Amino acid sequence: MTGKILSEDPKLALNEICETCGLPEAKIKAYIEEGVVEVRGDDITRWRFSEISVVRIQKAYRLERDLRLNPAGAALALELMSQIEELKNQITRLQRTSR
Amino acid sequence: MEFRDYYALLGVEKSATQDEIKRAYRKLARKYHPDLNKDADAEAKFKEIGEANEVLSDPEKRAAYDQLGKAYSPGQDFQPPPDWDAGFEFSGGPQNEGAQEQNFSEFFENLFGDAYRQQRATDASARFNARGQNHHAKILIDLEDAINGARRTIVLQIPELTQSGHLAVRDRKLEVTIPKGVREGQHIRLKGQGAPGPGDGGSGDLYIEITFKTHPFYQAEGSDLHLELPVTPWESALGGKIKVPTPGGVVDLNIPAGSKQGRKLRLKGRGIPAKPPGDLYVTLQIVLPPADNAKARKLYQTMARELDFNPREDLLRKAGKHDRARARP
Numbered sequence: 001m002t003g004k005i006l007s008e009d010p011k012l013a014l015n016e017i018c019e020t021c022g023l024p025e026a027k028i029k030a031y032i033e034e035g036v037v038e039v040r041g042d043d044i045t046r047w048r049f050s051e052i053s054v055v056r057i058q059k060a061y062r063l064e065r066d067l068r069l070n071p072a073g074a075a076l077a078l079e080l081m082s083q084i085e086e087l088k089n090q091i092t093r094l095q096r097t098s099r
Numbered sequence: 100m101e102f103r104d105y106y107a108l109l110g111v112e113k114s115a116t117q118d119e120i121k122r123a124y125r126k127l128a129r130k131y132h133p134d135l136n137k138d139a140d141a142e143a144k145f146k147e148i149g150e151a152n153e154v155l156s157d158p159e160k161r162a163a164y165d166q167l168g169k170a171y172s173p174g175q176d177f178q179p180p181p182d183w184d185a186g187f188e189f190s191g192g193p194q195n196e197g198a199q200e201q202n203f204s205e206f207f208e209n210l211f212g213d214a215y216r217q218q219r220a221t222d223a224s225a226r227f228n229a230r231g232q233n234h235h236a237k238i239l240i241d242l243e244d245a246i247n248g249a250r251r252t253i254v255l256q257i258p259e260l261t262q263s264g265h266l267a268v269r270d271r272k273l274e275v276t277i278p279k280g281v282r283e284g285q286h287i288r289l290k291g292q293g294a295p296g297p298g299d300g301g302s303g304d305l306y307i308e309i310t311f312k313t314h315p316f317y318q319a320e321g322s323d324l325h326l327e328l329p330v331t332p333w334e335s336a337l338g339g340k341i342k343v344p345t346p347g348g349v350v351d352l353n354i355p356a357g358s359k360q361g362r363k364l365r366l367k368g369r370g371i372p373a374k375p376p377g378d379l380y381v382t383l384q385i386v387l388p389p390a391d392n393a394k395a396r397k398l399y400q401t402m403a404r405e406l407d408f409n410p411r412e413d414l415l416r417k418a419g420k421h422d423r424a425r426a427r428p
Contacts, residue, residue: 002276003287003307055286055306058233059134067129093318096327
């Protein structure tokens with residue numbers, strides 16, 4: 001089975017992202033407000049999302065739902081997780097250098 | 100089927116209050132949430148505590164479970180007695196925290212499965228013809244698979260209802276093509292491989308996140324690769340051509356004369372063959388030859404005698420300045 005690598009180009013409209021994520025428009029808007037995902041296009045009818053946004057939105061939603069967060073809390077969790085990821089990579093690199 | 104000790108799963112006493120149970124569950128949920136905890140068994144653990152919470156946070160289910168638990172010890176083989184739940188009324192459906200989209204153990208199914216499913220069925224009938232849920236999975240691949248492309252089998256665990264109405268977990272194998280040039284953290288979407296939707300809604304998609312196994316000498320960062328390259332003191336001092344492994348094969352790398360420890364050299368386009376291809380960064384690690392034989396010791400002694408080299412000169416000058424400044428009244 002051959003899949004497609006999710007693209008980072010903005011190409012999905014708001015209704016498409018709602019359908020793919022199975023979430024209402026209001027939730028997507030809340031995530032945009034909190035910076036969970038970025039959107040291209042000036043007015044709402046021209047908004048375009050990247051495919052990778054789907055993954056970020058659904059992760060934020062799972063955290064929100066399972067841990068009773070609000071969108072701001074979920075956004076913070078995602079941000080801290082990516083910082084941890086970066087630090088872990090740095091540690092691995094430093095450990096290799098000091099060996 | 101084994102008797103499950105839900106109290107032990109949440110780490111609380113049998114006498115715990117509802118508030119203590121709630122706090123214990125929330126703490127563990129944050130610890131084991133599969134999006135936050137990268138351990139392989141985090142998801143299983145998260146489901147277990149969700150199940151424990153589903154029972155213990157509901158006073159009716161908890162009372163029934165306690166009644167039953169009197170006769171059993173954890174891990175003991177267990178069959179629910181007929182009409183075991185007579186006299187208890189279960190009104191709580193899956194509205195409790197942690198109960199969303201979960202599949203519970205056989206133990207849970209035998210005890211509370213029917214009441215749980217009836218509630219779910221009522222909930223589900225409200226939304227027909229919706230698209231099925233997207234599923235998420237992770238695949239751990241070798242860096243070489245990303246460099247060359249590969250076909251790999253992933254095993255997903257799919258909960259299914261058996262003919263007797265029990266829940267069983269079935270392994271579902273999927274052979275997936277790893278596209279050449281994929282980067283760590285990228286996602287592959289397999290259309291229609293998620294959960295089937297109710298009605299005519301069609302199936303959801305399966306999203307697979309790519310993660311790399313630790314490589315013996317490369318470290319990936321995006322589509323770039325990093326390599327620590329051991330060199331001799333004379334190679335770094337005098338420069339020269341040395342052989343370096345790259346994903347595309349061994350190449351000759353020109354070391355500039357006077358290269359210092361930790362110097363980074365970039366081999367353009369020699370990283371992961373993505374579009375555009377990443378680069379390979381080579382960091383020089385100067386390795387000193389051991390002075391473990393007479394010949395080596397003699398060479399070191401010659402250098403000590405012949406070379407006018409004191410790496411602490413600057414340090415001592417600064418230290419002297421520092422002391423003089425402090426001595427001033």
